Amino acid sequence: MTPFEAFCAINPADTAQVVQAGHKLLHQSGPSHGEEYWSICERVLIAALDRFDHFRPIAADCLGRLEKQFGSRSLRIMRLAGMFEEAKGDFEAAAVVYHQILERDPSNAGAMKRLIALAGQLEDASRMVTLLVDYLEIYMNDAEAWKLLASLYCRSSCYEQAIFCYEQLFVIQETASCRILCAEALYTRGDIESLVLARKYYCRALELTSSSSGTSVRSPTSISNAVTCGETTRALQGIFLTSQRLLRLRSRSPADPAIDPEQHHRDQLMDESMLRRSAESLLSVFGSARAPFPVRQSFHALLLSSLDPDAASRAANAAATPVEPATPRKLAPVEASPSVPSSISSSAASSPALADEGDPPVASPETTSAPGDAGSSPSPSSGPQTPESSGHD
Amino acid sequence: MSFHAQLSGLLDGSSGAGLPGLVLSHTAPGDAGRLALDPEIRNWVVLPIAVLVFLVFLLRANISKFLGSGAAKKSLSCLAVREREALVFTQKFLRNSRLVAPAHYAATRERLLDALNGGTFLQAGSSMPSSSSLPGMTDPAKLQDMMSGVQRNMLALVPNSILMLWVNTTFRGFVVMRVPLMPPVFRLKLMLQSGIDVLDLAPAWVSSLSLFFLCLFGLRGVFDLCVDTLGLAVSPEAAASASAAMINPGAAMLSAGTPDAADPAKALQKQSEILAIHSQHWLFQGSDLESRFLADCCDAPGNPFTMHARSESLDVRSPAIGSAGSRRPG
Numbered sequence: 001m002t003p004f005e006a007f008c009a010i011n012p013a014d015t016a017q018v019v020q021a022g023h024k025l026l027h028q029s030g031p032s033h034g035e036e037y038w039s040i041c042e043r044v045l046i047a048a049l050d051r052f053d054h055f056r057p058i059a060a061d062c063l064g065r066l067e068k069q070f071g072s073r074s075l076r077i078m079r080l081a082g083m084f085e086e087a088k089g090d091f092e093a094a095a096v097v098y099h100q101i102l103e104r105d106p107s108n109a110g111a112m113k114r115l116i117a118l119a120g121q122l123e124d125a126s127r128m129v130t131l132l133v134d135y136l137e138i139y140m141n142d143a144e145a146w147k148l149l150a151s152l153y154c155r156s157s158c159y160e161q162a163i164f165c166y167e168q169l170f171v172i173q174e175t176a177s178c179r180i181l182c183a184e185a186l187y188t189r190g191d192i193e194s195l196v197l198a199r200k201y202y203c204r205a206l207e208l209t210s211s212s213s214g215t216s217v218r219s220p221t222s223i224s225n226a227v228t229c230g231e232t233t234r235a236l237q238g239i240f241l242t243s244q245r246l247l248r249l250r251s252r253s254p255a256d257p258a259i260d261p262e263q264h265h266r267d268q269l270m271d272e273s274m275l276r277r278s279a280e281s282l283l284s285v286f287g288s289a290r291a292p293f294p295v296r297q298s299f300h301a302l303l304l305s306s307l308d309p310d311a312a313s314r315a316a317n318a319a320a321t322p323v324e325p326a327t328p329r330k331l332a333p334v335e336a337s338p339s340v341p342s343s344i345s346s347s348a349a350s351s352p353a354l355a356d357e358g359d360p361p362v363a364s365p366e367t368t369s370a371p372g373d374a375g376s377s378p379s380p381s382s383g384p385q386t387p388e389s390s391g392h393d
Numbered sequence: 394m395s396f397h398a399q400l401s402g403l404l405d406g407s408s409g410a411g412l413p414g415l416v417l418s419h420t421a422p423g424d425a426g427r428l429a430l431d432p433e434i435r436n437w438v439v440l441p442i443a444v445l446v447f448l449v450f451l452l453r454a455n456i457s458k459f460l461g462s463g464a465a466k467k468s469l470s471c472l473a474v475r476e477r478e479a480l481v482f483t484q485k486f487l488r489n490s491r492l493v494a495p496a497h498y499a500a501t502r503e504r505l506l507d508a509l510n511g512g513t514f515l516q517a518g519s520s521m522p523s524s525s526s527l528p529g530m531t532d533p534a535k536l537q538d539m540m541s542g543v544q545r546n547m548l549a550l551v552p553n554s555i556l557m558l559w560v561n562t563t564f565r566g567f568v569v570m571r572v573p574l575m576p577p578v579f580r581l582k583l584m585l586q587s588g589i590d591v592l593d594l595a596p597a598w599v600s601s602l603s604l605f606f607l608c609l610f611g612l613r614g615v616f617d618l619c620v621d622t623l624g625l626a627v628s629p630e631a632a633a634s635a636s637a638a639m640i641n642p643g644a645a646m647l648s649a650g651t652p653d654a655a656d657p658a659k660a661l662q663k664q665s666e667i668l669a670i671h672s673q674h675w676l677f678q679g680s681d682l683e684s685r686f687l688a689d690c691c692d693a694p695g696n697p698f699t700m701h702a703r704s705e706s707l708d709v710r711s712p713a714i715g716s717a718g719s720r721r722p723g
Contacts, residue, residue, distance in 0.1 A: 107474045138475045140482050167497040171482070171489050197494060200677045203686045210689075239686070270683060277687055
């Protein structure tokens, strides 16, 4: 592999490596090596601006070379010079440069985007929104810009506008993450129609991830791509929460004459079945070693109680009785327990202990007996699974 | 010029033999094989014309540097960009409308229809083109746009026409080459053999003016290759526009220079017509999506939770709490 190809293969987010490798490459080859020399120079400059305090001289050197070659009147070079000013911290000078670019070329997208980023650095959200809206008036097909605007609106709690942005995104480019984000904004809106729509969007996100990863929704943890696995899990969580909230809302307002009682009943059944299904799949996800993120005990209990309504009352009983001092211990092992196979083996070893104490705190000897289970992500639901498998023995 | 006189003297007023360097046997119009040309013609006509055309291309590519104008790059105004983007967006909307919530679909459709019919997307607030108007002649803004395009074409047109006139006058009156494989129609004889008054000469034999046009269109590709490999064009913008400008001289000479400005407006109008009769078939209507989820979701074979749940009693399902409850006395 040639040095140039090696350079291109570096992850652009790893700016330090980009700068070091690129700088070496620039020194080895001269400007006569062709077009690539200048694009490498630009890349190294932008990467060096990312870590300005370390790589300031390299950045200045690259900028100097580019200016010498292309002249400081070139719009692209001016934009890079503006970025250099921004990195230095001189925001007014940078803004001046960008405005100069826009005077000469009013439709220059690069300068507009830099102005938006500048407003972001100055943490001026309203100005950022204004600039973004002006930019999107012209470049209405820029998906990243729509995403940014939507996230800004969400942060400012303007969910209506955020949902509008997400819907625009669906026209341009539909992705699972956008569906999930839009569904979350809809969930925040909170009324029944929004919740139903949110649940539909979560299902759609599941479809998109499963179609992209090639597997069905069956086992999210079998998806090798971590991002997709995370998205799938998040979509399942979304389905669970929306179904739960829908059940609650619908049970509160059955006397509304506008609602057809049959349809109401059917909706409730749908909510319940979706609740169960999503809870089951979520529990299996969190039970496996490859869960994308750990789950909180409260949410875990929520999942369990949704599947077994009696367990909710039993949990209330358990909390009321003197077992209570045991509950903190119950919490701890569930948070940090080993993966399923080792816990099954360790539970088999400590099953006599289990038979004596009927309590969940038995989970703690298992965690201590299998402490060296390195590499397993915390999967809390192996807590319930281990006593259950011990119930087999 | 004595050279000119010498060349034009070759075919002056005679259709017969006895001319230096040219042997004419009795050639019928269909018979294109039997003519021997002076090799001087090749040295002094064919090669110079080709080299000259190539040099003119080179000059035109680097003219921004020589003149110091830098006007080769065409920067679009915001409104022009918005027009283009609006077209793309409308097309995407029509294609992806089934993915969008019905409320948003209705709102966007209204907005787009208003904008397209009211012409807000068009540049400088120009009106929608009526079907009967000539393209580009209705609006001063569009005319201006066309003028800027024509200005670009002028840059290419002027040296070409000058050169054409010069070639025509200098290398007049003799045959330069034979079109080898596909001889042109007899009717084109007048055009291709301008200045040669030999009636029974096959139309495959063409004059220097035809050679000039051939070089003009043919060397374009060669020049683009040379620009890319040898780096002849000095400024990168000129190199990019070199290939674009090459197409224009031919187009400018052959037609009246159709401007691009009319096309987005017409395309937008067409989109608005499609949009007016468009209706949304929302992908998520009914509960198909949810049913699919319920059918597909997670009956993973290795799922210990559901497996045990099915085989064991209900107590096992929530063992952390259930076992506590079941084993508790009372």
